[in-house]
Amino acid sequence: MGTCIVCANESARTFDVMYEGGILTFDSFQCAIHRLAPLCAHCDCLIIGHVVESDAAIYCCTQCARSAQGLEPLGPAAAA
Ligand SMILES: [Zn+2]
Numbered sequence: 001m002g003t004c005i006v007c008a009n010e011s012a013r014t015f016d017v018m019y020e021g022g023i024l025t026f027d028s029f030q031c032a033i034h035r036l037a038p039l040c041a042h043c044d045c046l047i048i049g050h051v052v053e054s055d056a057a058i059y060c061c062t063q064c065a066r067s068a069q070g071l072e073p074l075g076p077a078a079a080a
Pocket residue numbers: 004005006007008009026027028031
């Protein structure tokens with residue numbers, strides 16, 4: 001039995017994640033994502049996949065990284 005550090009659910013199906021020198025216990029990927037996934041510095045969404053790093057900030061996609069820097073978004077209009 002383990003106890004999820006996010007929702008306090010006690011379950012036999014918890015798993016541990018080593019993170020920054022500590023061990024975090026979760027009962028689901030949902031709770032692990034809630035606790036560990038970074039937020040996009042532009043749109044505040046949880047970043048589940050690869051991040052786009054720019055200077056000291058992390059973004060969910062290149063569109064957010066460009067928008068945060070005051071650049072026009074990429075797209076069909078930009079290519080024309
Ligand atoms: Zn949980």
